Amino acid sequence: MIRIIDQRRTIVSAGILALILLAQVASLFGPLDRFLADKRFLFADRPASGEVVFVAIDKKSLDAVGVWPWPRSVHARITDRLHQLGAGEIYFDIDFSTPSDPTDDEAFAAAIERAQGSVTLPVFLQYPDAASTQRKATVTAPIDMLARNAWLATVNIHPNSDGKVRSFPTGQVAGSEFIPSVPAAIAGQNAGTEKAIRIDFGIDPATVPVVSVSDLLNDKADPGLFEGKKVVVGAYATELRDFYPVPKQGYIAGAMIQILAAETLIAGRDLLPVGGMPVAAVTLAFLILVLAGLRTRSPLGGAATLVAISAIAEALATFAYVRFGLLVPTAFIHVATLTALGLRSAAMSDFFRRLLREATREARHMRQVLQQVVSENFDAIVVIDEDGRALQTSNAAGAIFDLAPFDAQSDVPASSFLPEELCAEIETALSAVRDGMRHEPEMKTTQLPAEDGGTRSIEYTIGISVLDDDRKKKSGERRLVACLTARDITQRLSDQRKLQWLSDCDDMTNVWRRHAFLRIAGSTIRETGAGQGFAIVAINLHRFKTINIALGRETGNMVLGEVAQRLQDADARVRAVARLGGDTFAVLLDGIADEAAAHAAAECIVGVIKAPYRIKRATAQVGVKAGVVLHDPAIDAAETTGHLLERAEMALDEARIARGTEIVFFDETLANQRKRARIIERDLWGALDRDELTLHYQVQMGLKDGTPRGAEALIRWHHPLLGAVSPVEFVAIAEANGLITALGRWAMFTACKEAANWPEALSVSVNVAPQQLANDAIIADVKTALAHSGLDPARLTIELVESELLETDESTLARIRALKALGVSLSLDDFGTGYSGIAYLAQLPFDEIKLDKQFTRDLTTNPETQGILRSVTVLAETFKMTIVCEGVETREQETFLRLIGCQEGQGYLYSKPLDAADFRRLADELLQDGQRGLAASA
Numbered sequence: 001m002i003r004i005i006d007q008r009r010t011i012v013s014a015g016i017l018a019l020i021l022l023a024q025v026a027s028l029f030g031p032l033d034r035f036l037a038d039k040r041f042l043f044a045d046r047p048a049s050g051e052v053v054f055v056a057i058d059k060k061s062l063d064a065v066g067v068w069p070w071p072r073s074v075h076a077r078i079t080d081r082l083h084q085l086g087a088g089e090i091y092f093d094i095d096f097s098t099p100s101d102p103t104d105d106e107a108f109a110a111a112i113e114r115a116q117g118s119v120t121l122p123v124f125l126q127y128p129d130a131a132s133t134q135r136k137a138t139v140t141a142p143i144d145m146l147a148r149n150a151w152l153a154t155v156n157i158h159p160n161s162d163g164k165v166r167s168f169p170t171g172q173v174a175g176s177e178f179i180p181s182v183p184a185a186i187a188g189q190n191a192g193t194e195k196a197i198r199i200d201f202g203i204d205p206a207t208v209p210v211v212s213v214s215d216l217l218n219d220k221a222d223p224g225l226f227e228g229k230k231v232v233v234g235a236y237a238t239e240l241r242d243f244y245p246v247p248k249q250g251y252i253a254g255a256m257i258q259i260l261a262a263e264t265l266i267a268g269r270d271l272l273p274v275g276g277m278p279v280a281a282v283t284l285a286f287l288i289l290v291l292a293g294l295r296t297r298s299p300l301g302g303a304a305t306l307v308a309i310s311a312i313a314e315a316l317a318t319f320a321y322v323r324f325g326l327l328v329p330t331a332f333i334h335v336a337t338l339t340a341l342g343l344r345s346a347a348m349s350d351f352f353r354r355l356l357r358e359a360t361r362e363a364r365h366m367r368q369v370l371q372q373v374v375s376e377n378f379d380a381i382v383v384i385d386e387d388g389r390a391l392q393t394s395n396a397a398g399a400i401f402d403l404a405p406f407d408a409q410s411d412v413p414a415s416s417f418l419p420e421e422l423c424a425e426i427e428t429a430l431s432a433v434r435d436g437m438r439h440e441p442e443m444k445t446t447q448l449p450a451e452d453g454g455t456r457s458i459e460y461t462i463g464i465s466v467l468d469d470d471r472k473k474k475s476g477e478r479r480l481v482a483c484l485t486a487r488d489i490t491q492r493l494s495d496q497r498k499l500q501w502l503s504d505c506d507d508m509t510n511v512w513r514r515h516a517f518l519r520i521a522g523s524t525i526r527e528t529g530a531g532q533g534f535a536i537v538a539i540n541l542h543r544f545k546t547i548n549i550a551l552g553r554e555t556g557n558m559v560l561g562e563v564a565q566r567l568q569d570a571d572a573r574v575r576a577v578a579r580l581g582g583d584t585f586a587v588l589l590d591g592i593a594d595e596a597a598a599h600a601a602a603e604c605i606v607g608v609i610k611a612p613y614r615i616k617r618a619t620a621q622v623g624v625k626a627g628v629v630l631h632d633p634a635i636d637a638a639e640t641t642g643h644l645l646e647r648a649e650m651a652l653d654e655a656r657i658a659r660g661t662e663i664v665f666f667d668e669t670l671a672n673q674r675k676r677a678r679i680i681e682r683d684l685w686g687a688l689d690r691d692e693l694t695l696h697y698q699v700q701m702g703l704k705d706g707t708p709r710g711a712e713a714l715i716r717w718h719h720p721l722l723g724a725v726s727p728v729e730f731v732a733i734a735e736a737n738g739l740i741t742a743l744g745r746w747a748m749f750t751a752c753k754e755a756a757n758w759p760e761a762l763s764v765s766v767n768v769a770p771q772q773l774a775n776d777a778i779i780a781d782v783k784t785a786l787a788h789s790g791l792d793p794a795r796l797t798i799e800l801v802e803s804e805l806l807e808t809d810e811s812t813l814a815r816i817r818a819l820k821a822l823g824v825s826l827s828l829d830d831f832g833t834g835y836s837g838i839a840y841l842a843q844l845p846f847d848e849i850k851l852d853k854q855f856t857r858d859l860t861t862n863p864e865t866q867g868i869l870r871s872v873t874v875l876a877e878t879f880k881m882t883i884v885c886e887g888v889e890t891r892e893q894e895t896f897l898r899l900i901g902c903q904e905g906q907g908y909l910y911s912k913p914l915d916a917a918d919f920r921r922l923a924d925e926l927l928q929d930g931q932r933g934l935a936a937s938a
Contacts, residue, residue, distance in 0.1 A: 020336050021284050025277070029331035031162065033276070036314070036330055038164075038247030040321045044202025049266050052186060052259050053229045054210045055082070056236035057094075061213035066503035068240070071515060072096070072104035076111035077217055078233060083115045085226040091120045091182050093155050093234030093242075093255045096142040103518060103642040105145055113149045120151040123179055125172050139174045153182045157244060157254055165244045167196040168261035182258045186230050187265035198271035200264045200325065201248040205256050208263070210236075232259055273327040274320075280332040283313075287336055303341055310337040380486040382414065386430055388423070390414045391481065400448075400458060400488055418484070421446065426462055426482045433464045433480055445489070457493055460486035506579040508557055509564035514586075514645075517578030521588055521641040524575060525631065533632040534575070534590045535598040537605060538648035539567070540656065541583040542623030555615050559622070562613055570608045571601055584652075586645060595630060595665065602626050602663045627651025629666040647671065680725060681733050684717075688746055693717050695750050696913035699922060700765070700884060700906045703898040708926045710763035710797070712906065713751040714913050715743065731769075740769045745781050752789035752796060754916045762923055765797040765827060773800065779818050786822070793823030799850065801829045813844065820845045827884070831872070849876055853887020853907070860892045866900075873901040 023029065055078065065074055075092070082090050099105060112119045124140040141147060154172045159165045171180040172194055180190050183197055213233070215221045234255025235242035243251040252260075264270055290305065310333060317328035380397035384390055390412045401417045415423050429439050441463045447455045467479045504516035512520065524534055541563065548556040560583065567577045567587055576588040587605060592598045606624045613620040629647040647666040653674075655664035687693050697711035717725045734740040748766050755764035772778045786793055798819055820826055825847040851872065855865055876883045885897050888907030897905060911922055 016339060018284070020332065020339060021280055023335075027276075029276070029329070029335060032331035032335070033329040034160065034162070034164075034166065036317070036334075037321070037327055038166075038201075040318045041201040041248040043318050044200070044322050046200070046203045046267065046269075047207040048203055048205070048209075048259075048263050050207075050209065051229055051266060052208065052262055053087075053226060053231045054208055054236075054255060054259055055216055055231055055233045056210050056212055056253075056255075057234065057240065058212050058214070058236045059239070062237050062239065064214045064217075066499040069100075072100050072108040073515070074217075075233075076104075076107040078213060079108070079111040079115055079119060081216055082226060082231055083111075083118065085223050086228060087118065087226045087231045088228045089118050089120065089186070089230045090115060091122075091153065091186065091230070091232045091258075093122055093182070093232060093258065095124065095140075096121055096146050097124070097140045099143050099145075101515070102640065104515075105143065106642075109145045109148065112146060115149075117149065117151070119149070120153050120182065120185060121146060122155040122182070123152045123174075125154060125156050125174060139179075151185070152179055153185045154179050155182055155254070155258065157257060159244065163245055165199075165246050165257055166201075167198050168257065170195045170197060181261075182232070183261035183265060186232070186259075186262035189265055197261045197264060198273070198327065199246075199257070199261050200267070200269040200271055201246055201260065202322070203260055203263050203267065203269070205249060205252060205260060208256065208259055230262075234258075269325045271321070271325050271327050274329065276329040276332065279329055280336075283333050283336055287340055290340075306337045306341045310334050313337075380484075382418070382484040382486075384414045384426060384482045384484065386480050388414050388427070390417075397486075400486055419446070419448065422460070422484065426484065429462050429464050430480055430482055433466070439464045450490075456488055456490045458486050459489045460484060506564075509561050509579050511564045511568070511585070512576055512578040514578060514580055517576055517586055517588065518641040518645060520576045521644065524588065524590060525641065533592050533630060534588060535592040535601065535628055535630050536644050536648040537587045537589060537598075537602050538580070538627040538645070538652040539585045539587065539605065539609065540625045540652055541609070542625050542656075544583040544622055547620050547622065551615065551618055551620060555618070555620070558615055559613050559620055563609055563622075566608050566611075567605065570605045573601060580649075586648065592630065598628050598630055598665075599663065602628050606662055624662055625652060625655040626663045627653070627655050627666065628663060650674065676722065677729075677733065679722065680719070680730050681737060683719060684730055684734060684737075684739060687717060687719075688742065692719065693743070693746065694915060695747060695754065696915055697764070697919040698906055698913040699911045699919070699926070700904050701910050701926075703894060703902055703905050706929075708762060708923050709904055710765060710795075711919060711923075712765040712799070713747060713767075715747055716913075735769060735771065738771070740771050741775065741777075744769050744772045748781055749785045749788065752785040752791045755795060756789045756791040758920065758923060759927060760792075760795070761927065763795040763797055763825070764791075765799050767799045767801075767829065770801075773812060773815060776815065778815060779822075782819060782822060782824065786824075794825070797825040797827050797848070799827040799829040816844055846879070846881055848882035848884055848904075850884045850886060851902075856885055856887040856889075856893055856897075856907070859896055860890075866896070869897075869902070870900050877901070 062068060065071075075094070079090060096108075112121075121142040123142075126138050126140055141152060142150065154169070156169070156172065157165055158167070158169065168183050169181050170184040170189065170193075171178055173179075178192055178194075181197075184190060209225055209229075211221045211225065232255050234253060236253050236255070242254045244254055244257060245251055246257065287309075290309070313330050313333040317330045320326040320328050379394065380400040381392075381394040382390055382397050382401075383392045401419075414426070418426075433439050439462075441461045443459060443461050446458050446460065448458050450456045461484075463483045463485070465481050465483065467481060504513055505511065506513055521536065541560075544556070544559075547559055560579075563585065564577060564579065567585060568574060570587075571589065573589045573591050574587055575590040578586045580586055589598065589601050592601065606626055609622065609624045611621075613622075627648050628651055629644055631644055650671050651664045651666040654667070654670065655662065658664055694716050695713045696716050697713055699708050700710050700712065701707070702709050715727055715731070717727075717730055719725050731740070731743075734743050744767075748768075751764050751766045755762070758764075768778065772781075782796075782798070785791075786796065800816070816826065826845060827848045827850055828846045829850045830852045831849045849872065851869070855869060859865055859869070873883060882904060883902045884904040884906060885893075885902050886906050888894055888897070888905040888909045890909060894905055894909060911919075914922060
């Protein structure tokens with residue numbers, strides 16, 4: 001009989017286990033599996049790779065700037081600083097989808113462009129609303145000005161149903177476009193489809209390098225920390241509320257979640273889930289066998305066996321995660337073993353009764369906790385029923401609404417302590433929900449009287465909840481309650497005003513900062529009428545550094561404070577004064593009708609600032625330079641304040657380099673020249689990479705037989721905006737900024753490559769800059785150019801400008817001789833314009849002399865020039881050198897040069913400089929004409 005009972009018990013147990021298997025099929029154990037997987041993270045403590053740096057917007061940074069959202073000029077400074085420190089990639093986790101101050105937007109856009117494609121900005125995918133059946137996402141992207149030169153990546157965080165974040169998508173599809181996420185972009189993995197990165201929270205976020213934005217901008221961060229690294233800039237301060245619950249660390253910043261997801265990919269730890277059904281099927285079969293084998297064992301032994309099975313399964317799952325990154329679902333194993341254990345327990349009914357008592361007690365405790373939470377909440381909370389009775393209030397409600405604490409059953413009318421307007425708004429919200437409309441809680445502000453006779457600012461919101469009520473369900477009615485949440489924000493608004501003042505004013509001098517000054521100037525533009533213009537004067541304290549050195553920085557700060565005060569008192573027309581930085585100030589003058597009035601006001605200001613300063617026992621005096629720009633509303637209505645201040649600073653720059661003057665007015669022509677020079681210098685660096693540079697060739701003709709001998713290679717640049725840029729402009733800039741060596745190397749390689757395809761009778765001449773000649777690399781460059789092109793060295797002429805040899809040392813002379821040893825020809829260019837003298841002709845192995853075109857210009861009319869050329873001819877014959885004359889434009893010049901013994905000519909008489917294809921056609925025609933002429937003379 002006992003055996004039959006055991007068999008039946010085994011069959012019943014197997015049936016119940018099968019039902020549990022059906023629960024597994026229905027994914028009912030998902031929450032428990034997630035809970036167990038979360039606990040396994042505690043057994044891993046992996047360090048981050050160190051390849052990702054978190055630049056945190058923390059409380060110290062917020063206090064330093066004083067306002068949020070930050071002006072985008074701050075993000076521009078962050079970008080520039082990270083780019084200067086060598087950051088490989090920069091990722092922002094900040095919303096830039098709406099325009100801000102145009103000047104700040106332009107500054108940030110310019111910084112992104114300077115970062116040269118290393119900046120990634122966030123894209124947010126949003127749905128129409130929570131209840132919408134339309135699930136098509138809309139893209140919230142950065143404004144076009146910022147997105148133009150930046151990469152885009154999604155930053156949406158998707159918590160699980162329990163509110164915790166466990167994964168991050170590799171990207172999201174918006175329309176037909178796939179946008180990768182920030183973690184996938186950091187790890188360099190573009191899946192092309194939406195997949196989940198299962199984050200390994202065993203990676204310790206404390207090992208991720210974190211740097212405060214404040215320390216970054218104040219040069220307190222380790223510069224070596226950013227070299228070649230990927231940097232995420234995001235929120236860290238609690239006030240910004242960008243925190244999410246995660247399995248192991250509690251709450252962490254959203255940007256840190258993105259970094260941990262990226263670190264998961266970098267470490268190859270994208271956790272791989274094991275299918276729940278295979279595990280469940282194997283477990284079920286195993287437990288059935290175990291239960292069958294436990295029939296003869298004692299109840300205590302059977303219970304121990306089942307507990308051991310559950311413990312071993314969990315230990316193996318933990319090992320699989322730590323060692324191999326596998327997520328093994330064990331919820332079914334635990335539930336099944338516990339069920340089997342329960343089936344073997346004779347006291348199962350007691351267990352359920354105990355469980356019911358525990359659940360009841362837990363519910364009672366939960367209600368008590370909720371009541372305590374409401375009572376002790378920091379905000380004022382008032383719960384009101386449909387009859388206008390206050391069901392419950394928090395202690396904070398008494399401080400805001402002058403209400404004494406009361407019991408929830410006291411049936412106190414809300415109208416007895418709430419303002420009339422709030423009571424009316426609550427009734428309106430309740431009526432709307434009763435009528436079937438939606439009520440979205442909205443944050444609003446109202447004013448209440450204060451004890452001191454003033455007013456208090458109260459921020460509040462009203463929410464409506466629907467409660468289950470069995471008595472009303474049958475009639476189809478619903479029980480509604482309203483929850484009023486309020487807080488006193490008077491102090492916060494006062495603090496915000498103080499922070500705004502700190503943000504707008506320079507704390508040392510108590511005058512405006514740049515952005516506040518521009519705001520005031522903007523309002524002046526809008527308020528100024530016709531005939532009532534104004535001026536901006538940018539002022540720099542000339543040689544102010546000597547005061548800091550001689551009298552100390554503290555004394556220098558006192559002088560700056562006195563300067564600011566004098567500027568404010570200098571003239572009745574001074575409307576605003578700003579400190580632009582260091583020892584540079586700006587003054588806004590109102591009511592300036594013309595340049596004479598502006599000059600007089602500027603002179604007055606300069607005079608006031610130049611007056612001696614009595615500091616303690618010493619006397620200090622400073623020089624002043626001023627740049628002035630006028631604004632006439634009738635003419636310059638479209639001018640922005642940023643442009644006006646920029647023009648004043650341009651004028652100040654001119655005043656700094658001008659001699660004999662202290663005040664300089666903005667000059668449009670000169671400013672355009674400076675701007676053009678800056679554009680040329682900026683874009684010249686990338687001109688080679690963009691294939692904007694070409695070589696043109698000007699033919700060199702034999703004067704006796706009229707046949708071509710070769711051509712000089714001349715560099716040309718066609719700028720996409722400026723058009724053709726003269727070599728006179730960009731070569732000088734290249735020599736100044738060090739780019740001339742790269743340009744010269746490119747010209748040498750290109751000229752040799754193109755000349756190798758010319759007829760063998762033609763040679764090519766290439767200019768070598770002084771910076772090239774001063775470096776031993778010139779020898780290797782010429783060798784490589786000849787080797788790669790296959791050009792015969794005898795067909796290459798290297799031109800050296802005579803003025804380059806003024807201070808030639810022995811090492812440079814050795815390089816010239818080494819070039820000659822390669823078999824190339826050497827030409828002394830622009831002979832007669834420098835002061836090298838005849839001595840160099842004797843020391844150096846030059847093959848030809850090139851006479852500058854200034855000698856050819858008045859050749860037929862100036863006897864002195866003719867005498868010089870005859871002398872040079874005799875000199876060339878002495879040293880057995882060829883003479884090439886530039887600037888030949890007429891037959892009379894050609895005839896004279898041929899008669900005095902010049903061998904070759906170059907100029908517009910023969911051809912202007914041509915591109916490679918046109919020159920090749922011209923050379924072929926000239927060679928054919930020369931051959932026909934020889935045949936005719938024979």
